[in-house]
Amino acid sequence: MKFAVIRFPGSNCDQDCVLALNALPGATADFVWHKDTSLAGFDAVVVPGGFSYGDYLRCGAIASFSPIMQAVKSFAASGGTVIGICNGFQILCESGLLPGALVRNKGLHFVCKHQHLRVESTNSRFTRAATKGQVLNIPIAHGEGCYFADDATLAALNANDQILVRYCDNEGQTTEASNPNGSRENIAGICNETRNVFGLMPHPERACDPALGSTDGLVIFDSLLKC
Amino acid sequence: MFESIGNETLRTMKILVNVMPKPSVLDPQGAAAAEALKHLGLAGVGRVRIGKVVEIELPDNTEESEIHRAARELLSNPVIEDYSITK
Numbered sequence: 001m002k003f004a005v006i007r008f009p010g011s012n013c014d015q016d017c018v019l020a021l022n023a024l025p026g027a028t029a030d031f032v033w034h035k036d037t038s039l040a041g042f043d044a045v046v047v048p049g050g051f052s053y054g055d056y057l058r059c060g061a062i063a064s065f066s067p068i069m070q071a072v073k074s075f076a077a078s079g080g081t082v083i084g085i086c087n088g089f090q091i092l093c094e095s096g097l098l099p100g101a102l103v104r105n106k107g108l109h110f111v112c113k114h115q116h117l118r119v120e121s122t123n124s125r126f127t128r129a130a131t132k133g134q135v136l137n138i139p140i141a142h143g144e145g146c147y148f149a150d151d152a153t154l155a156a157l158n159a160n161d162q163i164l165v166r167y168c169d170n171e172g173q174t175t176e177a178s179n180p181n182g183s184r185e186n187i188a189g190i191c192n193e194t195r196n197v198f199g200l201m202p203h204p205e206r207a208c209d210p211a212l213g214s215t216d217g218l219v220i221f222d223s224l225l226k227c
Numbered sequence: 228m229f230e231s232i233g234n235e236t237l238r239t240m241k242i243l244v245n246v247m248p249k250p251s252v253l254d255p256q257g258a259a260a261a262e263a264l265k266h267l268g269l270a271g272v273g274r275v276r277i278g279k280v281v282e283i284e285l286p287d288n289t290e291e292s293e294i295h296r297a298a299r300e301l302l303s304n305p306v307i308e309d310y311s312i313t314k
Binding site for chain 1: 248252253255256259301304306307
């Protein structure tokens, strides 16, 4: 499986993604520049974390108008696999590929720590190698990770089983204390209705090597590689 | 205002796009500023909301609908923000 890792000016998790993916059997990853217009030859797209275009205007807003994002939209529309991590999640929301938006953390602080997540659904190509209710330990690092959607959108996300991961404590309880940023319903990651686009604030690519303290992020990439 | 481009003289205008968080969206910046305003000694501070203003120079004959399109599709995010336009 060949992954395209998109690089915007200000991306800073692109190298981590390429490194993590290239270490997996059956996966190769290459950088794709934001001015490129084609994703030909790639099987999946990673929109990595960072501060694309300096987070000007709104996080991810400028990136969503870049040439490569027009190609990512077509790729997603034809059923291609797209995963957006952190700033990548913000970009996918700004592009309209995922519902809702990410706003300033409730506590105003930039939060950088290991965080527990509960797998809410394994009915996706991103979580099928996990078990429902599995608790993952994956780092977060963001200032604007508070997921917001109106009541109707939230109801639809729940009804369609689109919420794939929620913030929780080490026992898997989705409490207010375990919500690091004020996200509605402790939402950490969602997929689109057709289940081929996934966005999450936590960084699975930073949890793929025992030297980094956790390998729980592997389950996301293993899910993608498991056909 | 007048601006010369080649032999043509174009009338331009400045418009302001005012972007505010929707009332239903948490605005922790506004809440923090409200606290600081109380510390400043301002009496009776209620809810504080922080938005932004974008000033754009445009040709005078720019269609209203084009300004709204820019405000809706780029300058604001309708999921979390409302906008208004001041000419």
